[in-house]
Amino acid sequence: MRVDPSQYVVGDEWAYRARDNAPSERVRIVSVTPGKQSVRVEVAFSDDPQRKSETVPGSRLRVRWEGVEAYDALMANWQRIDDCVLDEVEQSCVGMVFELLVPADIAELEWSSVRDATGIRDLEGLASLIGLKTKEILAAGPWFEHDGAIMLSRTGTLAIAEAACRHTPMPVLNWVVEQETELRHKCKHGSERRNYLTGEPETTSPQWEYHWYLSHHRPRHELLRQWCGHRAVTFQERLIAAEAEARRLDLLVTELIAALERAGDKTRAIHFSDEHEQDRITPEKSRPVVDRPLDLSEIPVREVPRRRRWGG
Secondary structure, three states, rough: OOOOOHHHHOOOEEEEEOOOOOOEEEEEEEEEEEEOEEEEEEEEOOOOOOOOOOEHHHHHHHEEEEHHHHHHHHHHHHHOOOOOOOOHHHHHHHHHHHHHHHHOOOOEEEEOOOOEEEEEOHHHHHHHHHOOOOHHHHHHOOEEOOOOOEEEOOOHHHHHHHHHHHOOOOHHHHHHHHHHHHHHHHHHHHHHEEEOOOEEEEEEHHHHHHHHHHHHHHHHHHHHHHOOOOHHHHHHHHHHHHHHHHHHHHHHHHHHHHHHHHHHOOHHHHHHHHHHHHOOOOHHOOOOOOOOOOHHOOOOOOOOOOOOOOOO
């Protein structure tokens, strides 16, 4: 981001930080050297006159000295929610869960001060979306309020992602299966991709794609399945297996009917074909039908003959 050099006035005092987590120091601007994309500022340290002046990037001058207390409090809050480090797999999974399940107007991941912290703009909406109470969300990790939003730590981000998966698992599991279907084809036939260094298209081998799958994709898929839970995973697997088995049997029946036609038994072939189509079990037929009880006048009368007994 380009810095406006006009904001730095010689003689003004600013808060200087050598690093993001370093303490703020009061400095006085001695000179300003604008550049094409940045600004270099020579500063003298007001609280240490014996210290030699330094030329620093303008981005290290954070706020004017009169606003240092509020700025230091804000930075302390950011450091407080910087409570853990997400590895590459966790970062990727968290990003995918938020993309699939969490609208940006309710909550979104932060990318500036603390990457992968969560900015919650609608706490009640988020609680309803992921099946947790508001107090459970706030108890998941350190948080503070900033610009009308609640900033929740990385630990809280992991808790939100896992709760969202358990509450609404099918979109996540369907995405995983779609990815695995595509990767299965690549691991058998290779793929084409663009070389990141040259920008030219190149062809990858099935062996390379399989190695990339094991090291890059599979850990993410397993973590997402873990977050969704065993029950949701097995339900999806049973559903996929049932659909595949129904298709296999449908093809088998079609082949048997064609065999009957070739053998000259067209009557039975037509009979089995009609029965196969008419009695097909579809979603709209799978629900139990609830009928009203019949009136006595609607119940058909059945006459049951009884043998006459001797002496009767």
